[in-house]
Amino acid sequence: MNIEELRDYCISVKGATESFPFNEMTLVFKVMGKMFAYTRLKPKDGGFSVDLKCDPEKSADLRERYRGVGHGTHTQGLLWNKVCLDSDVPDNLIEELIKHSVDEVIKKLPKKKRYEYLNL
Structure with missing residues (x-):
């Protein structure tokens, strides 16, 4: 997976937004205002x-x-992983891990926000 494919996949996530909240080199992807991925x-x-x-x-x-x-x-700790795009990690697993990251974010939202996300 290359960086363009990563961006395309992340932005295709339901409700995803992208921004540069830290600096002009770190692209952050969020759902419901919470980070699920970032890359330099x-x-x-x-x-x-x-x-x-x-x-x-x-x-x-x-x-x-x-x-x-x-x-x-x-x-x-173990709450965030760095996944190298050009490594032994297959593209389909990277996509699965992006979905998993979104799920981790959504499951920690308050019930009202989870419901709001699920009904986008």
């Missing part, structure tokens, strides 16, 4: 990657199975 448009360390929210148990498993999955760029 000019990577510091080589290839492009995306940071995605993830269930901690799933994070641990992914990090063991794929070299292209590691700790989130500016996060600690």
Whole structure:
């Protein structure tokens, strides 16, 4: 998956918005005002990657199975993963992880907001 395909996929998510809240190089994707993905448009360390929210148990498993999955760029623990786009992580899994990240965001919203999202 390349950076353009990543952007296209993220923006196709129901209710997704994109912005640059931190700086002109970090593109952030949100649903219901909450981040589900972010990426640097000019990577510091080589290839492009995306940071995605993830269930901690799933994070641990992914990090063991794929070299292209590691700790989130500016996060600690298992709640965010950095997924290298040009790595051993297949494109269909990256898409699945984006969906999972959105689900993680939505499930933590207040009930009224969840209902609002589901009825967009």
